[in-house]
Amino acid sequence: MEDIKPIADREGHVGGIESMMVDGRRWFFGFDYSMDTAVSPLIDDPARMAEFASKHMLQTDGVHDVAYWRDLVDSSVETSGIVGEDAARTYDSETVAAELPSTRLIYLMGAATAWDESFFEHEAVQAALATMGVRERDREDWDCLDQCIAARRSDSAEVSRAGADFMTLYQRFIFDNLPANWPEVFAALRPS
Structure with a gap:
């Protein structure tokens, strides 16, 4: 073996x-x-x-x-x-693929990537954070993740869209950086 x-x-x-x-x-x-x-x-x-x-x-x-x-x-x-x-x-992969991932699963995927902060270097990420009202000093680390997750449920269409955009960018980044066999086990989470 x-x-x-x-x-x-x-x-x-x-x-x-x-x-x-x-x-x-x-x-x-x-x-x-x-x-x-x-x-x-x-x-x-x-x-x-x-x-x-x-x-x-x-x-x-x-x-x-x-x-x-x-x-x-x-x-x-x-x-x-x-x-x-x-x-x-x-x-359950089918449920996860059909719905937004849970906060716990989003956290776990970040932990698997060792919280790689290079994610915050992307212009689209910074633009989404600004639209969601994330303070400038908080736009360079993972402490803003809860605020971004909550933004998807905002009454403001613009903020909600920015939250959804952020989470799509996050999922793509995660899948490009998941180690070992993590991407295979969670293949259903891969954004299209």
């Missing part, structure tokens, strides 16, 4: 194990809570996830064996350090 490689530049992060359901299939991944960053490919086998974590991840007290990580993998099915109940971590 081929060894699962870590995401480039994310080897040796201190973190835990998260899981989610996508189209009825449970996926596990490493997550660095201090950096709000996913640190592994999506792995659908608990034993392989534990093995990956023992080789490529740390806890605050250092390295741990496969058995230690397997306990964390198993507990990730019931609990999450990111989202509460399992229903909030369950995604």
